[in-house]
Amino acid sequence: MYEHMVKSRYYEDQMVEVYTEGKTPVFNIGAGPVPGEMHLSTGQEPAAAGICVHLTKDDTVTAPHRPHHHAIAKGVDLKKMTAEIFGKETGLGKGKGGHMHLFDPDAKFSCGGIVAAGIPHAAGAALASKMQGRDWVAVAFIGEGAANAGAFHESLNLAALWNLPLIVVVEDNSYGISVPKASSTAVASNDLRAAAYGIAGAYVKDNDPIAMYRASEEAVARARSGQGPTIIEIETHRYLGHFQGDPELYRDKAEVPGLRQLDPILKLRKMLVEAEGVTEKEIEKIEKQAKQEVDEAYQFARDSSYPEPESALKDVFTS
Amino acid sequence: METAKKRILTGNKAMAEAIALEMERDPNVFVLGEDIGNYGGIFGSTQGLIEKYGSQRVLDTPISETAFIGAAIGAAAEGMRPIAELMFVDFFGVCMDQIYNHMAKIPYMSGGNVRLPMVLMTAVGGGYNDAAQHSQTLYATFGHMPGMKVVAPSTPYDLKGMMISAIRDDNPVLFMFHKSLQGLGWMEQLEASAEHVPEEAYTVPLDKAKIVREGTDVTIVGVQMMTHYAVEAAERLAKEGIEAEVIDLRSIAPIDKDTIIQSVKKTHRLFVVDEDYKSYGMTAEVTAIVAEEVFYDLEAPPRRLANPDVPVPYSRPLEDFVIPSAEKIYEQVKELVNEG
Ligand SMILES: Cc1ncc(C[n+]2csc(CCOP(=O)(O)OP(=O)(O)O)c2C)c(N)n1
Numbered sequence: 001m002y003e004h005m006v007k008s009r010y011y012e013d014q015m016v017e018v019y020t021e022g023k024t025p026v027f028n029i030g031a032g033p034v035p036g037e038m039h040l041s042t043g044q045e046p047a048a049a050g051i052c053v054h055l056t057k058d059d060t061v062t063a064p065h066r067p068h069h070h071a072i073a074k075g076v077d078l079k080k081m082t083a084e085i086f087g088k089e090t091g092l093g094k095g096k097g098g099h100m101h102l103f104d105p106d107a108k109f110s111c112g113g114i115v116a117a118g119i120p121h122a123a124g125a126a127l128a129s130k131m132q133g134r135d136w137v138a139v140a141f142i143g144e145g146a147a148n149a150g151a152f153h154e155s156l157n158l159a160a161l162w163n164l165p166l167i168v169v170v171e172d173n174s175y176g177i178s179v180p181k182a183s184s185t186a187v188a189s190n191d192l193r194a195a196a197y198g199i200a201g202a203y204v205k206d207n208d209p210i211a212m213y214r215a216s217e218e219a220v221a222r223a224r225s226g227q228g229p230t231i232i233e234i235e236t237h238r239y240l241g242h243f244q245g246d247p248e249l250y251r252d253k254a255e256v257p258g259l260r261q262l263d264p265i266l267k268l269r270k271m272l273v274e275a276e277g278v279t280e281k282e283i284e285k286i287e288k289q290a291k292q293e294v295d296e297a298y299q300f301a302r303d304s305s306y307p308e309p310e311s312a313l314k315d316v317f318t319s
Numbered sequence: 320m321e322t323a324k325k326r327i328l329t330g331n332k333a334m335a336e337a338i339a340l341e342m343e344r345d346p347n348v349f350v351l352g353e354d355i356g357n358y359g360g361i362f363g364s365t366q367g368l369i370e371k372y373g374s375q376r377v378l379d380t381p382i383s384e385t386a387f388i389g390a391a392i393g394a395a396a397e398g399m400r401p402i403a404e405l406m407f408v409d410f411f412g413v414c415m416d417q418i419y420n421h422m423a424k425i426p427y428m429s430g431g432n433v434r435l436p437m438v439l440m441t442a443v444g445g446g447y448n449d450a451a452q453h454s455q456t457l458y459a460t461f462g463h464m465p466g467m468k469v470v471a472p473s474t475p476y477d478l479k480g481m482m483i484s485a486i487r488d489d490n491p492v493l494f495m496f497h498k499s500l501q502g503l504g505w506m507e508q509l510e511a512s513a514e515h516v517p518e519e520a521y522t523v524p525l526d527k528a529k530i531v532r533e534g535t536d537v538t539i540v541g542v543q544m545m546t547h548y549a550v551e552a553a554e555r556l557a558k559e560g561i562e563a564e565v566i567d568l569r570s571i572a573p574i575d576k577d578t579i580i581q582s583v584k585k586t587h588r589l590f591v592v593d594e595d596y597k598s599y600g601m602t603a604e605v606t607a608i609v610a611e612e613v614f615y616d617l618e619a620p621p622r623r624l625a626n627p628d629v630p631v632p633y634s635r636p637l638e639d640f641v642i643p644s645a646e647k648i649y650e651q652v653k654e655l656v657n658e659g
Pocket of ligand 1: 065066113114115116142143144145146147173175176177242353382384406410413
């Protein structure tokens with residue numbers, strides 16, 4: 001879990017740098033090695049790491065537009081993922097998808113740019129698991145803003161009705177772009193909505209990795225044993241803008257340094273050393289390995305070639 | 320006589336000014352959508368409105384497109400004049416039922432007894448590698464469905480004038496603005512995205528194409544970015560003795576057949592360029608109009624250039640390959656003229 005969180009954080013720190021390359025002096029979103037929108041999840045790592053440790057390769061994960069921490073925690077091929085974000089032919093989607101549209105069937109991971117659209121897909125994966133008599137589960141990650149979309153409510157009703165092994169993890173980072181949760185959501189937290197579907201709900205406070213781990217353990221066990229869906233909402237924080245380049249006029253900039261002091265990675269690190277007796281040396285080894293893996297992925301992406309322009313015409317239909 | 324000092328506005332500011340003027344004039348006008356309040360709209364179309372008119376008339380909504388677009392319909396039926404924003408046109412999928420089964424059909428099904436004086440504005444266009452779910456233009460998708468006016472202005476002047484017309488129109492209007500033409504700080508700065516815009520409220524009709532460059536040898540029909548690219552191509556062609564007439568369609572539905580037909584009668588050649596998908600699209604529509612009405616005026620078969628029926632890819636070389644450019648227009652128009 002710590003490894004996933006560190007890897008994800010370092011990955012995003014690198015992305016902040018790379019994304020800025022070539023975009024100045026006048027910020028131009030389409031320029032540089034990584035064009036298009038870029039949504040980073042720095043600060044939100046516990047949501048993904050806390051549940052994905054309970055998942056196997058056979059479990060399905062769907063993620064939204066802010067997908068890197070989920071992808072890393074689910075074990076998506078980091079090199080291919082990075083190459084995709086660079087638009088290279090060695091990428092997961094041969095450069096056709098980009099950062100919001102990562103598909104790794106080996107890791108059973110997908111994501112997309114339409115808010116809440118991954119929830120029904122996860123429900124479908126859960127349905128497939130049930131129809132095939134497996135104990136596989138499906139996890140849909142969404143933001144708290146997405147919990148107001150029709151797809152959320154329709155999918156959860158369906159999953160409850162059919163008793164599907166679906167877990168919806170709502171990452172409450174307080175904002176849907178600029179709209180604060182209080183202006184978008186009529187209830188205080190989305191686990192309360194579980195009552196509307198007659199399913200289980202759990203709320204994780206303080207972006208706490210351990211509490212997320214525990215709530216997830218329970219939810220995954222429930223789903224695997226055929227006892228139906230769960231909504232987990234976790235209070236988390238997005239340190240960066242909605243997308244890179246977001247002027248963030250909607251929130252007090254002073255909010256973020258305060259949040260960083262509550263950093264979940266530092267918290268987990270401290271706990272591992274103090275309560276679990278993990279040595280500094282062991283921790284550093286994990287950190288070093290994670291960094292190396294990330295560095296290699298970025299290098300791989302840089303070294304890869306762009307696809308031939310004509311390849312844009314391929315893959316409209318699969319063969 | 321023109322005054323010496325001209326006020327220059329970007330596309331987004333021209334739109335926001337149009338909305339502000341109409342909100343001032345008519346208390347029934349209000350705006351709703353995602354991030355249209357404090358953020359001022361992701362593409363800046365509602366900048367400054369919440370400061371002026373407050374959160375009672377400038378309503379940030381949850382991510383609930385079906386609910387808030389449907390609510391705009393319900394409010395419009397009560398005599399309000401809502402302007403709803405669907406952030407990217409690509410998101411139409413989650414709320415299309417409200418748009419085409421309700422917004423576009425209720426006036427007709429009611430025998431004209433129910434009026435829906437609403438505007439649904441939405442951002443279109445690619446060109447900055449935002450991939451298949453955030454880069455579409457979809458002019459044809461909406462133009463295909465009767466019951467709503469569908470407009471796509473290309474200049475700050477038209478963005479303002481057509482927005483005012485759209486708000487005052489008693490029919491539902493789908494107002495498509497092109498991201499690249501909003502003049503935003505975080506996109507490539509295009510000359511076309513800023514120009515002189517008069518301060519007063521003025522209107523530009525919702526059903527008239529505009530000849531943006533006169534010519535005698537070939538008619539190029541385009542819309543939004545493609546019109547600007549076409550003008551660029553035409554300037555280059557002019558240096559080689561080919562005079563292209565460029566038509567900015569501006570309105571997808573109703574489409575201004577007359578302007579197209581008159582132009583082709585003069586130039587005898589037709590080239591249509593579109594950022595949307597090629598099949599069943601705007602290029603096909605314009606070509607069919609010309610074939611039906613002035614076929615014998617043509618000296619060469621018409622030509623079309625559009626997205627080659629693939630989702631908009633992410634990677635830069637792939638997107639460049641798919642979206643028409645000034646260069647491609649130049650080459651293909653030259654071929655067309657030399658052919659016939
Ligand atoms: C159907 C749809 N509507 C609107 C958007 C635009 N949009 C992208 S992200 C976003 C905010 C999402 O907020 P939240 O679900 O809380 O996730 P977060 O960005 O905070 O991680 C919006 C409105 C979209 N992508 N899809």
